[in-house]
Amino acid sequence: MFTGIVETIGEITDLTQDAENLHIKVKSSLTPELKIDQSVAHNGVCLTVVALDGDEYVVTAIQETLDKSNLGELAVGSSVNLERAMKLGDRLDGHIVQGHVDQKGTCLAVTSMDGSWVFTFQYDPSFGNVTIEKGSITVNGVSLTVVNSKEREFSVAIIPYTYEHTTFHAIKAGTTVNLEFDVVGKYLKRLSQGYF
CATH class of the missing domain: 2.40.30.20 (Elongation Factor Tu (Ef-tu); domain 3)
Structure with missing residues (x-):
């Protein structure tokens, strides 16, 4: 975990x-x-x-x-x-991440925002994964908050610390990334499919 x-x-x-x-x-x-x-x-x-x-x-x-x-x-x-791996009893500063990548995504655009960056990623929705506004997503192992959720794409805002201390500084349009969607969201989607 x-x-x-x-x-x-x-x-x-x-x-x-x-x-x-x-x-x-x-x-x-x-x-x-x-x-x-x-x-x-x-x-x-x-x-x-x-x-x-x-x-x-x-x-x-x-x-x-x-x-x-x-x-x-x-x-x-x-x-x-x-x-x-996290230690039991430590603060959970990000969100629950299993380390089990769901699928790959592709960076569509990187927009500089006067001190931060917005990265937009596209993914194949046929795998059944979804994002929600202000929900959690993991991109290349980095816990992030979704700022613009669409059916097959989403955006995240990156602060300077994250940009400099992770591989985000090397991501550009066309870069392939690993996506792990929020585990709670995956279970809720699966449960709702079983009932409807």
Whole structure:
């Protein structure tokens, strides 16, 4: 379980294909605090630490993960948003994030707003996901509030701190992102479909 509050940015230092799996080596300031079998969110995708080596660690993404996320588009030198699993009893500064990406989305536009930015994303509604005005959404692992909800797109407002301390500064029109829709909203939609 995560909160969507990114702790740091990691750098991809190696990518190794092994059948359908992708072994991802990440250099991060968090590495000394990690343990084998620990969960870490990478651009919002929960992956298990399988190896540690100095200031680098390795996680493995299976084909299902690569199909539903942007991790298959990573290259050596790419940056990823990182968050360790939340501790029970800590403040929940973001929202409840599972680290299970629902689908990919595409950035349609980035608008500068005199000190902040509005990012607009499009997604495929056939997966059954929805956003609501002032509801929660996770984009590349960052917990955000929806400011403009439409059937197949939404916008989020980004403050300077988030822009500078996450990979949002690298997102532009056409960039593929990972989307995790609000878990409460997903359950409510599923329950209402069963009754109507």
